[in-house]
Amino acid sequence: MTTHKNKGFGVSALSFAISLALTGSLASTQALADDQQAEASQNIEKIAVVGTRSAPRSIGDSPVPIDIISSDDLKKNGSTDMIDMLVTTVPSFNSRAQPISDAATLIRPVNLRGLPSDSTLVLVNGKRRHRASVIAFQGGGINDGAQGPDISVIPSAALKQVEVLRDGAAAQYGSDAIAGVMNFVLKDDAEGGSITVGQGEYYEGDGATTTIDANVGLPLSDAGFVNLSLQYKNADATSRSMQRPDAANLIEQGNTFVQDPAQVWGNPEIKDDYSFFLNSGYDINDNARLYAFGNLSSRDVVGGFYYRNPHNRGNVYSLDGGETLLVGAVNGDPSTCAVVPIPKNADGSDGNVLETDAYKAMLADPNCFAMNQLRPGGYTPQFAGTVEDTSFFAGVKGELGAWNYDFSAGMGNNKSTFSLKNSLNPSLGLDTPTDFETGAYEQAETTVNLDFSRMLTLGSVEDISFATGFEWREESFEITQGEEASWIAGPYADQGFNIGSHGFKGFGPESAGKNSRNNIGVYADMEAYLGERWLLGAALRYEDFSTFGDTLNYKLTAQFTATDDLSFRASHSTGFRAPTVGQENVVNTQTSIVNGDLIQTFIAPPTDPLSAFYGGKVLKPEESVSYALGAVFEHENLFVTLDYYNIEVTGRIAQSSQIEVEAKDYDALRAAGVEFPELISAVTYYTNDFDTTTQGIDLVASYDTQLLSGDTKFSLAYGWTDTSVDKYNPNTTDEGKVRRLEDGIPAHRATLTWAQSWDRFSMSLRGNYFGEYYATHADDTSDWGSEMADSAVTVDLELSYQFLDSLTVSIGANNLFDQEAQKLKDGTRGELGAIYYESGPFDYNGGYYYGRVNYRF
Known part of the structure; x- marks a missing residue:
């Protein structure tokens, strides 16, 4: 078979790498070293292009902090979810489970450096990844209202490595890079491949997960490659529930229609989760290369909702808190x-x-x-959805005289189609259906980039890297109408019965529609060595959006090499995050908990008559100013980086706290065009209503040695994150939300990994430390449903044995010693069917064991 791996495509390693680093283009890292270097060394220094538009460099020589996680490192984890893999690897990267959280059950929000998921720019092969259509309406405080990309669709089998830039980079890459940049680099092998089959479940005996993934590299004549990856997964639901006291009492009183448990807290069921990725390249001649990559992904998710008590659920069974039935x-x-x-x-x-x-x-x-005739034991709706994700990018890059160029165009689309099972539209009376198709959200993006770079000499300064380019982007957010029964106000709405499918109202004709915007960006970037010790860089970017105007941002970087082993680095930048089209136009109905009581909350666009009545205004972009100082120490087999960062964000965009719709406002709301305001308990909307300062320290260290007659590597990643809310509007942000923003994630996070390998046997042992944090239950920040949670340590272990050159078997466990998550307080536990707080930084399901077989060819 013809070998194509890392050929270089006829362009010099340096000039080709510069063209890769152009745009936000970061593209693939296959030209970062030539074949001879790769074959000559078993210990290749980690190389990255993220964070610079100059030639790619080792992460120790970077003026900004970068993590590089290989595909093998990602796989040393029982989970097959990309989010879980990164949480255990990257300092200051956090996520949490969403057991009952409307659409956020489908796509989990994440955060880097204490900022929401849409403050981290995500790239695949250096190209901007489109957002998910799902918005995290109950995102655990920090992520409330965030709309970031869905990185869980990216299988580890498709990845060569992940590059994580932990530094503000909006001046280099545009909106969303306030916290940093994550670049997922796809495999580019032209031969060989692998098939992996994995199976695991929790110690409790549920959540069984089966995963099959495969990767194959194929030559495209002698001048190119096609690399294909596929992952298929099914995961059973979990239950960490106990019977609710109110449901237990109904059973005791003789109501035989109540389920046990009445409500399930746990992970959703995931069915037919598949993801297909393609990456390809073709060398036209010595000066030009074509490339293309994309994905096709889909999954079905079924999650739980809250139990509706058949005596007191408002606007379904009662209007007076359970004193009398609603008849x-x-x-x-x-x-x-x-x-x-x-x-x-x-x-x-x-x-x-x-x-x-x-x-x-x-x-x-x-x-x-009365609705008891249909559901005499009450009911617990099930929220279901299908997430479909597609993308495709293509381009050409090469050399034109002294210039390197990269021209590309691509699209991305994410659609979430929602349904609700075992529910009611009470306003239809006894004629209501119980299953509903409630509509869909769809996010679509198109991006075009044209980028140039070259080396310049100015006076006595040689080898100045200069890059410039242009980006045009269009994005749209569309709401598709649900079936009529899911949103219609039936004949009994004026008698106090709830409108629409209860728990998640379908999207009606007034909500359906498509909203779009476009923007252009122009940037310039320079980087040069002044003498042998100083590396200086500067970037400037101008962007103009069709909806709210323009913005100009800059970034300055410096690195000083003090000795052969020690260097110091610093950066300063301004940044911005544009409000998403979804945040500007989304409509939804969610169930929230306040002081233990379920309330129906309507989410409306900030300019909707209901939102405007309670202070909603047109959204503006967030603005940020960040500073960072750090040091890098490299001596023989020891590598240490220590970085301090400070990020000030003004006008942060987030979902407001619930604003009560009061009876005294009903007439005025009707006059403003709001229908049935008496059936809306509260309203929330997106607003620029608070400023924050987030600071922290990231420590990353690794040491290679020989131990126990084998190869040994110790790795440490520690992060300290502190957020303070400097200013907020008490009319739209309550003190509970402020506390979640400041303390909702652990201030201290650390992972210590011991990787050991012998001839055919290898081991990975990892300890994870999670500091104290503010725990909330179902987003309830009252004293009843929240408290400061204790710190905890979990341990992960994986053992692998290579039976044949091509066959490896692995077994392992995440949370080996079954460390319990923080339990709810005695007065709260079980009240809503739960045992643990849902907002913890690690999996509340407990220990998980797994096995995996990998065959390489």
Whole structure:
């Protein structure tokens, strides 16, 4: 077979790498070293292009902090979710599970350096990755309202490495790079491949997950390659639940229609989760190369919702908190139906209304009805969705005289189609369906880049790297209407019955539609060595958006080499994050918990009449100023970096706290065009309503040695993150949200890894430390549902044995010693069917064991 791996495509290693680094283009790293160097060394120094538009360099020579995680490093984890893999590897990178969180159950939000997921720019082969269509309406404080890319669709089998730039880079790459940049570099092998089959489940015996992934490299004549990757996965749901006291009481009182447990807290079920990635390149001649890459991904997710108590759920079963049933009248006059009281026991608990004479009399009256007739034991809706993700980029790069160029165009699309099972549209009365197709969100983006670079000499300064380029981008956010029964106001809405599918109202014709915007960006970037010790860089970027105007940002970097082993680095930059089209136009209905009570909250665009009545305004971009100082020490087999950062963000965009819709405002709201305001408990909208300062320290260290007659590597990643809210609007941001922003993630995070290998046997042992954090239950920041959680340590272990040159078997466990997540307080535990806080920094499901077989060819 013809070998194509790392050929260089006829362009010198240096000039080709510069063309790769142009644009935000970071492209592939296959030309970072030539064949002879790669074959001559078993210990290749890690090389990156992220963070610079000059020639790629080792991460120790970078003026900004960079992590490089290889594909093999990512696989040393029982999880097959890219988010979980990165959490255990990158300092200051965090995520949390979303057991009951509407659409965020489908796509988990993440954060880098204490900032939301849409403050980190995500690239694939150096090209901007499109956003997910899902917006994290209940994102654990930091991510409330964030709309970042869905990186979980990227399988580790498709990756050569991941480059993480932990520094503000909006002046280099545009919007969303306030916290940093993550570049996923796809494999570029032209031969060989692998097949991996993995199986695992939690110690509790649930959450069984089966994963099959494969990768193959194929030559494209002698001048190119096609690399294909596929992952297919199914994961069962988990349950970390206990029976709710109210449900247990109903069973005790003789209501045989209540489930046990009535409500499930746990991971959603994931079915038919597949992701296909393609990466390809072709050398036209010595001066030009074509490339293309893309993906096709899909998954079905089914998650849980809150239990609806058949005595007191507002606007379904009662209007007075469970004193009497909500009884509807077919003739439109509720006064013609008798009152049905909820019986009370001597201790104040509910009796069984189904056995009362008043209820039986209501059933006998053909003019009267209650939703208990359809769901006598209450009900727990199931939220389901299908996420479809596609992308394709193509371009040409090469040399034109002294200039390197890169021209590319691409598109990305993410669509989430929602449905609700086991629910009701109470306003339709007894004629309501119980399953609903509630509509869809769709995010689409198109990007065109044209970039140039060359080396210049100015006076006595030689080898100045100069880059400039242009970017045009268009993005749209579309809401597709749900089926009529999911949103319509039925004939009993004016009698107090809830409108639309309960728990997640379908998107009606007033919500459906498509909104778009476009922007252009122009940048210039220079970097040069002054003498042998100083490396200086500067970048300037101008962007103009069709919706809110323009912005100009800059970045300055410097590195001073003090000795052969020690260097110091610094950066200063301004940045911005444009409000997404989704944040400007999204409509939704969510169920929130305040002081233990479920309330229906309507999310409206900031300029909607309802939002505007309570202070909503047109969104503006966030603006940031960041500083960083660091040091790099390299001596023989020891590598250490220590970096301090400070990021000030003004006008941060986030979902407001719930604003109560008060009875005194009903008439004015109706006059403004709001329908049935009496059925809306609260409203939230997106707003620029607070400023923050986030500072922190990242420490990364590694040491290679010989131990126990084998090769040994110790790795440490430690992050300290501190966020303070400098200013906020108390009308839209409450103190509970401020506390989540400041303390919602651990201030201290660390991982210590011991990797050991012998001839055929290898081991990876990792300890994970999570410091104290502010734990909330179901986004409830009252004293009832929140507290400071204790620090914790988890341990991960993987053992691998190479039976044949091509066959490796691995077994392992995440959270080996089954460290429990923070339990809810005694007065809260079980009240909503849960045992643990959902907002923890590590998996509340407990220990997980797995096995994996890998065959290489």
